[in-house]
Amino acid sequence: MTSPPLSIKARQQEGVLELEWSHGTYRLPFRFVRGRCPCASCVSETTGIRVVDVEDVPSEIAPTSMQFTGNYAIKIAWNDGHDTGLFTWENLELLGKEFEAAAN
Numbered sequence: 001m002t003s004p005p006l007s008i009k010a011r012q013q014e015g016v017l018e019l020e021w022s023h024g025t026y027r028l029p030f031r032f033v034r035g036r037c038p039c040a041s042c043v044s045e046t047t048g049i050r051v052v053d054v055e056d057v058p059s060e061i062a063p064t065s066m067q068f069t070g071n072y073a074i075k076i077a078w079n080d081g082h083d084t085g086l087f088t089w090e091n092l093e094l095l096g097k098e099f100e101a102a103a104n
């Protein structure tokens with residue numbers, strides 16, 4: 001179980017979601033996060049196949065709001081009108097690791 005981040009900031013000018021944990025900070029591009037949305041309209045519930053990928057996301061994508069859900073996730077609403085994506089802390093940490101692995 002991943003603990004909540006110490007801070008979550010949407011840095012609009014840089015276009016990154018900054019997630020700070022005591023063990024490290026991840027800076028994830030908005031487009032990458034939006035393209036990894038785990039919701040049922042982005043990933044087929046029956047097949048598990050992703051139907052919306054990073055390539056499908058407009059380059060000017062940005063969050064319009066972030067709302068805490070309990071103490072385990074945030075719900076991100078985007079400027080493309082998509083607002084059903086719930087990102088758990090565990091999910092966000094995995095995204096951070098995936099992004100770092102891709103960058104190295």
Ligand SMILES: [Zn+2]
Pocket residue numbers: 037038039040041042043082084085
């Ligand atoms: Zn989605």
